[in-house]
Amino acid sequence: xxxxxxxxxxxxxxxxxxxxxxxxxxxxxxxxxxxxxTLVLTGTEKDALADKMDxxxxxxxxxxxxxxxxxxxxxxxxxxxxAVVLIGVKRSYNGLTFCSYCGFESCEKCEEAGGRCAFNxxxxxxxxxxxxxxAADDRVDNRIMYSIGKAATEMSYTDEPVSWIGIPISxxxxxxxxxxx
Numbered sequence: 235x236x237x238x239x240x241x242x243x244x245x246x247x248x249x250x251x252x253x254x255x256x257x258x259x260x261x262x263x264x265x266x267x268x269x270x271x272t273l274v275l276t277g278t279e280k281d282a283l284a285d286k287m288d289x290x291x292x293x294x295x296x297x298x299x300x301x302x303x304x305x306x307x308x309x310x311x312x313x314x315x316x317a318v319v320l321i322g323v324k325r326s327y328n329g330l331t332f333c334s335y336c337g338f339e340s341c342e343k344c345e346e347a348g349g350r351c352a353f354n355x356x357x358x359x360x361x362x363x364x365x366x367x368x369a370a371d372d373r374v375d376n377r378i379m380y381s382i383g384k385a386a387t388e389m390s391y392t393d394e395p396v397s398w399i400g401i402p403i404s405x406x407x408x409x410x411x412x413x414x415x
Contacts, residue, residue: 315402
């Protein structure tokens with residue numbers, strides 16, 4: 235059998251994405267409670283997410299040129315990438331009587347205000363670090379993008395509230411996430 239470079243690169247992208255999801259799942263958790271969720275998008279689903287980013291930029295950042303250009307640039311990167319790994323954390327509140335890392339007096343006050351538990355957000359950060367280390371080990375170009383996560387939230391990929399972060403991944407002759415203006 236002969237496999238073209240495109241076929242091999244597609245295989246590597248999906249293999250890397252699956253290992254990134256596994257790394258996010260097995261990453262240490264602050265309280266030993268797993269609230270992490272992952273998705274991988276390719277093709278038309280990935281491009282629909284990039285289109286959502288363009289829509290958000292035009293809707294939300296008309297006057298704010300820095301964020302507008304950042305969202306547009308990230309959407310272009312996502313269109314160019316072969317896949318995106320979405321890592322999220324499901325919203326939950328730990329019910330601790332003394333913590334306040336979230337900035338609220340109690341978990342109850344945080345939940346009432348629609349805040350996010352600091353432990354969950356720490357878990358998301360640890361999961362992202364674990365995932366991108368896999369991509370780096372595989373020599374697959376990647377970049378953590380909050381903007382993709384904001385768009386993913388509007389796409390409603392799950393039935394429950396999730397805070398998402400996107401990690402587009404790419405194999406090309408030149409890193410598409412480098413030398414951006």
